[in-house]
Amino acid sequence: MNLFNLNIENKDEYYNHAIEYFNKITVEDHNCGNFDNIVPKSISILIHHDFIPAPCVEIKLDILQNQKKIGNYFLYISEQKEFIDEFLIF
Structure with a gap:
């Protein structure tokens, strides 16, 4: 698959893949307490x-958390959907 031909x-x-990786992070890892929801935001091609x-x-x-954005999670994957990196920002 060509990255420029990602099918909408x-x-x-893609979002489910990111949520799956996010859920592997333990609460102790991100020290944010409880959060209400994870909302898909965007999918981009990083050149x-x-x-x-x-x-x-x-x-x-x-x-x-309480319907207010408290952070972002970024997952970077290869063209073959293999893990490259991730960032969690609060």
Whole structure:
């Protein structure tokens, strides 16, 4: 699959993939307490980055607590949907 030919119908698959990786992080790892919801935000193709191997797919999730955004989770995967990196920002 060519990264530039990502099929929009597969977006739920990409978001589910990111949520699955996010759920592997324990509460102790992110020290945010409880959160209400994880909201799919965007899927992007990363062409160049200083320290993340590119090109790759960036999947962004918003993390909500009491209906307010408290953070973001970013998952970076290869064209073959293999894990590259992840960032959790609060």
